[in-house]
Amino acid sequence: MSLTDQLMTDIKTAMKSQDKTALSVIRMLKSALMNKKIELGHVLTDQEEAQVVASQMKQQKDSLADFQKGGRDDLVAQTQAQMKVLQQYLPQQLSKAELQQIVQQSAAEIQATSAADFGKLMKTVMPKVRGRADGSLVNQIVKAFLQ
Template structure:
C-alpha cells in the first residue's frame, strides 16, 4: 500500500473516530506531499515521499525544542502529538548499534582517516540511512569514529 493510500485510509478512520488532531496532521502531510508533487511536476517516488516526511518531522522537532526553551507547554504537547502521528508513517528507525556498524562500514568504504574526511563520510552515509536515522545522531557517531 502506498503512502498516499495509507494516509487516505487513516484520514477516513480519523474522521470516523473524531480524532481532530490526528486528522489535521494527516491533512498537513497529504498537502505537503501534493505540493511537492506539483513542484516537481510528477508523481513522487517512495524516496521523495520519505524526504517530505523527514522534512516535516524535522520541522516539528525543531519547533519542539524552541517551544520547550520558551516554556510554552501548551504548544509542546500539541507538537509532541504531531510528531507521534508523523512517526507512524516513517520507516522503522535504526538502533544506535546498527548505526555504528553502518558508520564503520562507510568510513572503510571511503577510506576516511581523520575529521577532515567528515564531508565525504556524511555524503556517503546519509543516502543509506535516509529516513531511518536522525542526521545529528549520524553526525555525532561519525565524529566519534573519526577521532
C-alpha cells in the same frame, strides 16, 4: 499500499472518530507530499516519501524546542500529540549499532581515517540512511568514528 492511499484511509478514520489532531496532521502530511510531487514533477518514490515525513517530523521537533524555551506548555502538549501521529508514518529507524556499521563500511569504501575526511564520509553515509536516521545522530557517530 502506498503512503498516499494509507493517508486517505487514515483521513477517513480520523474524520469518523472526530480526532482533530490526527486529521490535521494527516492533511498536513498529505499536502507536503503533494507539494513535493509537484516540485519534483513525478510520482514520489518510497525514499522520497520517507524524506518528506522525516522533514515534517524535524519541523515538529524544532517547534517543540521553541515552545519549551518559551514556556508554552499548551503548545508543547499539542506538538507532542502531532509528533505521535507523524511517528506512525516514519519508516523503521536504524539502531545505533546499524548506523555504526554503515559508517564503518562507508569509511572503508572511501578510505576515511581522519577528521579531515568528515565531509566526504557524511556525503557517503547520508544518502544511505536518509529518512531512516536522524542527521544529528549520524553526525555524532561519524565524529566519534573519525577520532
